Amino acid sequence: MIDFELEPQTLERVKLYHMVAEQMMRPISREYDEREHEKPQQFLEAMWSASALSDAVPESGSKSDGEKKNSGPRLRNLYTVVTTEELCWGDAGLFLSIPNSGLGGAAVMAAGTPEQKERFLKRFRGGKPKWGAMAITEPGCGSDSAAVTTTATRDGDHWVLNGTKIFCTSGQMAAEKSEGFVVVWATVDKSAGRAGIKPFVVEHNTPGMTVVRVENKLGIRASDTAALVFDNCRIPFDHILGSPEVRPEGGFKNVMATFDATRPIVAAMAIGVGRAALDFVADFLKQQNITVRYGISPRRLTAIERDFMEMEVQLKAARLLTWRAAWMLDVGKRNNLEASMAKAKAGLAVTQITQKAVEMLGPLGYSRQYLVEKWMRDAKINDIFEGTQQINMLIVARRILGYGSKELN
Numbered sequence: 001m002i003d004f005e006l007e008p009q010t011l012e013r014v015k016l017y018h019m020v021a022e023q024m025m026r027p028i029s030r031e032y033d034e035r036e037h038e039k040p041q042q043f044l045e046a047m048w049s050a051s052a053l054s055d056a057v058p059e060s061g062s063k064s065d066g067e068k069k070n071s072g073p074r075l076r077n078l079y080t081v082v083t084t085e086e087l088c089w090g091d092a093g094l095f096l097s098i099p100n101s102g103l104g105g106a107a108v109m110a111a112g113t114p115e116q117k118e119r120f121l122k123r124f125r126g127g128k129p130k131w132g133a134m135a136i137t138e139p140g141c142g143s144d145s146a147a148v149t150t151t152a153t154r155d156g157d158h159w160v161l162n163g164t165k166i167f168c169t170s171g172q173m174a175a176e177k178s179e180g181f182v183v184v185w186a187t188v189d190k191s192a193g194r195a196g197i198k199p200f201v202v203e204h205n206t207p208g209m210t211v212v213r214v215e216n217k218l219g220i221r222a223s224d225t226a227a228l229v230f231d232n233c234r235i236p237f238d239h240i241l242g243s244p245e246v247r248p249e250g251g252f253k254n255v256m257a258t259f260d261a262t263r264p265i266v267a268a269m270a271i272g273v274g275r276a277a278l279d280f281v282a283d284f285l286k287q288q289n290i291t292v293r294y295g296i297s298p299r300r301l302t303a304i305e306r307d308f309m310e311m312e313v314q315l316k317a318a319r320l321l322t323w324r325a326a327w328m329l330d331v332g333k334r335n336n337l338e339a340s341m342a343k344a345k346a347g348l349a350v351t352q353i354t355q356k357a358v359e360m361l362g363p364l365g366y367s368r369q370y371l372v373e374k375w376m377r378d379a380k381i382n383d384i385f386e387g388t389q390q391i392n393m394l395i396v397a398r399r400i401l402g403y404g405s406k407e408l409n
Helices: 008-034 041-049 051-055 076-090 092-097 102-111 114-121 171-176 190-196 252-287 303-330 336-361 372-383 389-401
Strands: 132-135 151-155 158-169 181-187 197-203 209-214 225-236
Touching (some): 008 041, 041 092, 076 092, 076 303, 092 252, 102 114, 102 132, 102 181, 102 197, 102 252, 132 158, 132 171, 158 181, 171 209, 181 190, 181 225, 190 197, 252 303, 252 336, 252 372, 336 372, 336 389
Parallel strands (some): 132 181
Antiparallel strands (some): 151 158, 158 225, 181 197
């Protein structure tokens, strides 16, 4: 029998994260939306102090002390998407500002050696927080990530990076703060095409890496999104993730493996924002003595009831797709189709849900009196980063039809 219930240990953690979202994030949500480039230091310090909570990941099928504990997979990715939803119910921008290895860490996990994972992802070194970022998008290279022009040239025991990267989530913190690092995707051989693209770890304050701009954004304004320039940036030779050898099965496939891990997380972010808007609308309707009547003929439903039920359906569908994609990764199944399905569905659903929430509340929804208009602004990025809606739909079509990029583009 298929079981969609979460384990008791996970449910306890969800309650704890919901308290953080409700008591620590919601009260400062509006403030740091308006003060975009200021960091909520008190919140960040509190989250870093409490970050040991994220280490206690429940293990599926775990036994009692007297029995073996390796009988089931560790559901780390499922646990991550569930808790991500809770924190983004609080505030998606603040969630992205919490010190963590982020997209950079996902790239290390996807492409790094065991030694590199230990070295770059060690959570504590002198008790300081670690930020991670991934630099892949360029001014002339957006959705076609395989077209990167940033170069990595070997010079003895070093690599020399040259190029410009834009729209790097947490790029400023990762590049400038102690214990931060940026994973930069660059080509070691332009003639090899996609196979020549490799990831490199550039640690904070490395000479030649410069933050040239921090973007002013529509939403998720509490997080920083930076443009980085690499000008003869020298890094040690062993900072290339994986093998430097150019092979057809390597290169860009590591980029896609990174997205297979991170797209369910972005989908969970979207679900958190969508749920925030849906919960607010539900409370608002109750205050207006409007009851949503379940179990009656659709012909008898009001327009508000139909809209609200449709919002619920879309959110739940996105959540189930996201849980499935994360679970598949946890148990070692290939999830590239499911990760793109979850990302595409959640991005579209949250955009529609938040827009409908604003519409249902009328002028109050459009005003700054409530956070509904902010959630609508925060929602749209989930339809853009980590692969746009169109790109993810294209990936889904290719996987289902068995086509490659040459046959279907």
